[in-house]
Amino acid sequence: MSSIMSREELRALPQVQQPSYPDPAALESAIDTMEKLPPLVFAGECDDLRQKLADVADGRAFLLQGGDCAESFEAVTADNIKAKLLVQLSMAVVMTYAAQVPVVKVGRIAGQYAKPRSNGNETRDGVTYPSYRGDAINGFDFSEASRVHDPQRLVRMYNASAATLNLVRAFVKGGFADLRGVHTWNRDFVGNSSVETEYEELASEIDRALAFMVACGVDDRALSTIDFYASHEALLLEYERALTRVDSRSQKLYGVSGHMLWIGERTRQLDGAHVELLRRVQNPLGIKLGPTTSPADALALADRLDPDRIPGRITFITRMGASKVRDVLPAIVEAVEASGRKVAWVCDPMHGNTFESTNGYKTRAFADVVEEVHGFFDVHDALGTWPGGVHVELTGDDVTECVGGVHQLSEEDLGSRYETVCDPRLNRNQSLELAFMVAARLRAGRARHDNPVQAFHARDL
Ligand SMILES: O=C[C@H](O)[C@H](O)COP(=O)(O)O
Numbered sequence: 001m002s003s004i005m006s007r008e009e010l011r012a013l014p015q016v017q018q019p020s021y022p023d024p025a026a027l028e029s030a031i032d033t034m035e036k037l038p039p040l041v042f043a044g045e046c047d048d049l050r051q052k053l054a055d056v057a058d059g060r061a062f063l064l065q066g067g068d069c070a071e072s073f074e075a076v077t078a079d080n081i082k083a084k085l086l087v088q089l090s091m092a093v094v095m096t097y098a099a100q101v102p103v104v105k106v107g108r109i110a111g112q113y114a115k116p117r118s119n120g121n122e123t124r125d126g127v128t129y130p131s132y133r134g135d136a137i138n139g140f141d142f143s144e145a146s147r148v149h150d151p152q153r154l155v156r157m158y159n160a161s162a163a164t165l166n167l168v169r170a171f172v173k174g175g176f177a178d179l180r181g182v183h184t185w186n187r188d189f190v191g192n193s194s195v196e197t198e199y200e201e202l203a204s205e206i207d208r209a210l211a212f213m214v215a216c217g218v219d220d221r222a223l224s225t226i227d228f229y230a231s232h233e234a235l236l237l238e239y240e241r242a243l244t245r246v247d248s249r250s251q252k253l254y255g256v257s258g259h260m261l262w263i264g265e266r267t268r269q270l271d272g273a274h275v276e277l278l279r280r281v282q283n284p285l286g287i288k289l290g291p292t293t294s295p296a297d298a299l300a301l302a303d304r305l306d307p308d309r310i311p312g313r314i315t316f317i318t319r320m321g322a323s324k325v326r327d328v329l330p331a332i333v334e335a336v337e338a339s340g341r342k343v344a345w346v347c348d349p350m351h352g353n354t355f356e357s358t359n360g361y362k363t364r365a366f367a368d369v370v371e372e373v374h375g376f377f378d379v380h381d382a383l384g385t386w387p388g389g390v391h392v393e394l395t396g397d398d399v400t401e402c403v404g405g406v407h408q409l410s411e412e413d414l415g416s417r418y419e420t421v422c423d424p425r426l427n428r429n430q431s432l433e434l435a436f437m438v439a440a441r442l443r444a445g446r447a448r449h450d451n452p453v454q455a456f457h458a459r460d461l
């Protein structure tokens with residue numbers, strides 16, 4: 001049985017993309033505080049999600065994992081949390097209803113406060129400071145004081161995550177996610193696009209279908225709540241270690257900072273601290289796989305992180321880029337499937353498609369995002385494997401961070417509402433448009449494969 005790693009054990013392992021704190025005593029004090037804090041999630045919830053992800057791996061459900069690139073402390077407000085939830089609920093309902101596939105809903109939320117960066121420093125007009133690495137590490141403002149790595153921010157990350165999760169739980173269990181309110185989820189948004197109109201039509205159909213079900217005597221309590229889970233990149237080793245706990249029921253270890261934890265493309269070294277830390281916990285794990293991944297790399301990671309082949313334990317989140325996915329993905333999928341492993345295959349169409357616009361914004365083209373998702377579906381269709389989900393950076397707000405989409409945002413439009421503190425996100429319309437596209441592919445797949453999705457459960461709505 002694994003034990004919680006000590007601070008010393010962790011620090012003896014090879015580490016990348018970690019903060020460097022000027023005051024070591026301040027870090028120890030922040031860790032002392034975090035070690036005593038109650039868990040943000042419960043082991044049983046992590047087990048439930050793992051079982052749902054086992055359904056995804058088995059081709060019986062689809063994963064929608066989405067949210068901010070980087071959350072910020074300032075954005076922890078009721079309105080922001082509501083908007084994030086609404087866009088994901090709307091996307092999930094589109095996929096569930098239009099494709100009749102149960103959708104497992106997981107947010108990039110309540111813990112996504114740290115970012116790996118390509119460069120340790122940022123230079124503006126000849127002045128250089130440490131790069132912004134997420135609110136859990138330093139401030140976004142470009143000043144010397146703001147960019148210092150501050151361990152007290154780890155405690156603020158815990159508090160911000162707790163406040164966010166508290167409201168998310170209240171929303172999804174308190175009636176806010178009731179399917180009979182599907183129309184109202186859209187009310188705050190101007191119905192000014194063909195996607196919004198399509199959504200309104202679908203919502204009306206759902207209303208009619210639900211009224212029919214209730215009239216037939218189906219127990220409508222199943223419609224009033226949903227399960228929504230929290231995930232983030234387990235980047236900050238000191239934070240994740242301090243929030244590892246022994247489950248009193250099983251005596252096993254769980255990461256209690258979020259239900260699902262993922263390892264990033266830059267931190268998944270086999271002998272590294274991130275793999276060792278996550279190897280010991282029972283949570284369902286995501287593993288990002290970029291375009292340079294070899295089939296042997298994927299297999300070695302799966303063997304290291306899941307030697308017992310626990311159903312739902314591994315989700316491979318592939319982020320190859322629109323131009324590479326068709327070339328690179330097949331060999332990886334074939335090798336993993338040939339090994340007899342059942343993993344969930346999920347497409348992140350964001351991280352392989354980033355570029356700088358001619359006017360200096362870090363952006364992504366909606367067309368590339370859609371093209372990578374098509375490539376992902378095409379590869380799985382050709383191999384007879386299940387395209388199990390999408391992992392998307394998105395927001396419920398009408399930001400202008402990615403070009404294209406139904407409003408055909410141009411590079412000139414990017415400046416009007418460019419609000420992300422790190423990578424560009426799909427806005428609400430682009431997110432809904434993607435959901436309709438995914439639903440169409442799922443529907444087409446069902447028609448071709450004689451309905452690979454088995455039982456439909458109201459609880460999965
Ligand atoms: O979200 C992913 C990474 O943190 C991000 O793409 C890194 O961005 P950078 O290349 O600007 O550092």
Ligand SMILES: C=C(OP(=O)(O)O)C(=O)O
Nearest residue numbers: 116264265266288319351
């Ligand atoms: C950093 C991220 O992705 P990747 O590790 O795939 O680059 C992310 O999803 O925030």
